[in-house]
Amino acid sequence: MRYFSNWKWVVAALVIVVAAAGSGCKKKASDPFPATNAIAGWQKTSETRTFDAKNLWQYIDGDAEQYISAGVVSTSTSDYKYQGQLEATVDVYTMGDATGAGKILEAGQTKEAKAVQVGDAGIAFTQSVIFRKGPTLVRIVAYQSTSDTPQALLALAHGVEGKL
Amino acid sequence: MKSRREFIKTTATGALILGSQSKLGLAAMLDKPTGAGKSKVVVARDAALHGANGQLDEKRVQALLDRAIAAYTGREKPVEAWKRIVPVGKVIGLKVNGLGGKGISTHAALVLAICERLQQAGVKPGEIIVWDRGPRDLEACGLTISTDPSRIRCYGNDVGGYEDQPVAFGAANNVKLAKILSRECEMVINLPILKDHQLSGVTFSMKNMYGVVQHPNELHPNGCNPGVADLNCIPTVREKVRFTIGDAMTSVYEGGPGFHPEHLWQPNALIVGEDRVAVDHTAWQMLERKRAEVGVPTLEAANRPPRYIATAADADHNLGTNDPQRMHLMEI
Numbered sequence: 361m362r363y364f365s366n367w368k369w370v371v372a373a374l375v376i377v378v379a380a381a382g383s384g385c386k387k388k389a390s391d392p393f394p395a396t397n398a399i400a401g402w403q404k405t406s407e408t409r410t411f412d413a414k415n416l417w418q419y420i421d422g423d424a425e426q427y428i429s430a431g432v433v434s435t436s437t438s439d440y441k442y443q444g445q446l447e448a449t450v451d452v453y454t455m456g457d458a459t460g461a462g463k464i465l466e467a468g469q470t471k472e473a474k475a476v477q478v479g480d481a482g483i484a485f486t487q488s489v490i491f492r493k494g495p496t497l498v499r500i501v502a503y504q505s506t507s508d509t510p511q512a513l514l515a516l517a518h519g520v521e522g523k524l
Numbered sequence: 525m526k527s528r529r530e531f532i533k534t535t536a537t538g539a540l541i542l543g544s545q546s547k548l549g550l551a552a553m554l555d556k557p558t559g560a561g562k563s564k565v566v567v568a569r570d571a572a573l574h575g576a577n578g579q580l581d582e583k584r585v586q587a588l589l590d591r592a593i594a595a596y597t598g599r600e601k602p603v604e605a606w607k608r609i610v611p612v613g614k615v616i617g618l619k620v621n622g623l624g625g626k627g628i629s630t631h632a633a634l635v636l637a638i639c640e641r642l643q644q645a646g647v648k649p650g651e652i653i654v655w656d657r658g659p660r661d662l663e664a665c666g667l668t669i670s671t672d673p674s675r676i677r678c679y680g681n682d683v684g685g686y687e688d689q690p691v692a693f694g695a696a697n698n699v700k701l702a703k704i705l706s707r708e709c710e711m712v713i714n715l716p717i718l719k720d721h722q723l724s725g726v727t728f729s730m731k732n733m734y735g736v737v738q739h740p741n742e743l744h745p746n747g748c749n750p751g752v753a754d755l756n757c758i759p760t761v762r763e764k765v766r767f768t769i770g771d772a773m774t775s776v777y778e779g780g781p782g783f784h785p786e787h788l789w790q791p792n793a794l795i796v797g798e799d800r801v802a803v804d805h806t807a808w809q810m811l812e813r814k815r816a817e818v819g820v821p822t823l824e825a826a827n828r829p830p831r832y833i834a835t836a837a838d839a840d841h842n843l844g845t846n847d848p849q850r851m852h853l854m855e856i
Contacts, residue, residue: 501625
């Protein structure tokens with residue numbers, strides 16, 4: 361009886377170790393999208409949608425090829441609203457490596473781009489912020505332009521950066 | 525006594541002519557040059573189309589549409605003009621483009637203005653289908669999904685489905701068409717939005733047909749050439765999609781087809797015509813002028829000229845003309 365009881369404990373311990381190895385050794389996939397009000401004034405207004413490289417065309421048909429050639433692995437997107445009015449979309453592209461993310465960021469450079477301190481490198485326009493952090497490229501676009509837009513987008517960008 | 529052909533030739537205003545040669549009652553082969561042997565394209569502009577807040581003025585959109593259609597048909601009264609464009613008792617499709625998202629999709633104000641005139645011309649609400657690939661595209665245009673058959677319907681290919689049997693023309697050799705096009709609509713009015721395109725250079729009238737097939741990504745190789753031209757040669761597309769009312773009220777001159785607000789531009793124009801090649805050529809030139817104005821390289825220099833336009837005009841495709849000498853361009 362005592363032998364049986366010890367055996368049960370050994371099995372239980374093994375199960376716990378195996379389960380821990382299965383989940384704990386992998387880095388948990390992080391959700392880069394700030395929840396509603398996690399960033400002041402910003403509300404998450406849609407479910408997150410995710411596309412792999414093969415079906416990215418369903419989201420950005422015609423644009424997908426440049427991300428694929430830069431080594432995109434997956435893309436997630438979600439909509440946001442600032443103070444109930446300003447609408448924006450956050451796209452998070454997970455590339456194969458930092459070079460791919462840099463390539464896309466570089467392609468978005470124009471003389472109007474303003475360098476911003478987000479992630480490893482970032483640029484901003486009146487209605488958009490693009491930055492990279494490691495192999496991740498983030499693009500945030502607003503659909504309206506108000507005096508608050510640039511600062512609000514930057515705050516959201518920092519919120520996403522903090523979750524990467 | 526004049527023959528019927530001569531009568532049509534002399535009375536034509538370059539517009540759509542009623543008759544019996546077409547299944548729809550539209551006599552002239554609409555893709556072919558009209559009037560004095562030239563393809564008519566109307567570019568109608570209103571510099572005050574966007575208000576100080578950047579929002580479209582819906583009343584001005586309606587007025588701009590009326591001016592464009594009046595110039596195209598030669599009929600001053602909108603209802604009379606529209607009666608020459610659409611058959612009565614048939615289902616009319618309005619193919620919009622919401623791919624680029626909220627900031628750069630066919631404007632709902634234009635769609636609603638057309639729906640208003642169609643109904644005044646005798647088309648019943650249930651005979652109008654506004655459609656695109658899926659609900660997100662339609663919502664990006666500012667439209668609301670509706671499948672109620674007694675009202676104007678608005679839904680995507682996700683609801684309508686695709687044909688099981690593929691059709692083919694040239695490189696477009698495994699095309700499964702949207703049933704909304706193949707089965708529901710008798711005539712389609714194409715409502716693209718003018719955009720720069722990373723692969724094809726320009727996306728407007730012919731390229732908008734990528735939204736009527738199940739796997740448009742398969743038609744992307746080689747700058748969408750000859751994919752765009754081949755797709756438009758598929759009989760269902762060629763025959764049903766007869767008229768373009770192109771939305772050039774807002775555009776992106778670079779970075780398309782997605783929404784890039786840093787490259788946003790407001791041409792405040794509609795581009796109207798039956799000859800899809802002439803319409804696309806005109807739109808392309810408009811885009812190039814803007815690129816030159818802001819100092820962006822030409823599409824040729826950027827290594828993505830819209831070669832599919834010339835392909836569509838060649839003898840194998842014969843979808844229209846890309847020769848300015850064979851166009852009658854009216855800028856109003």
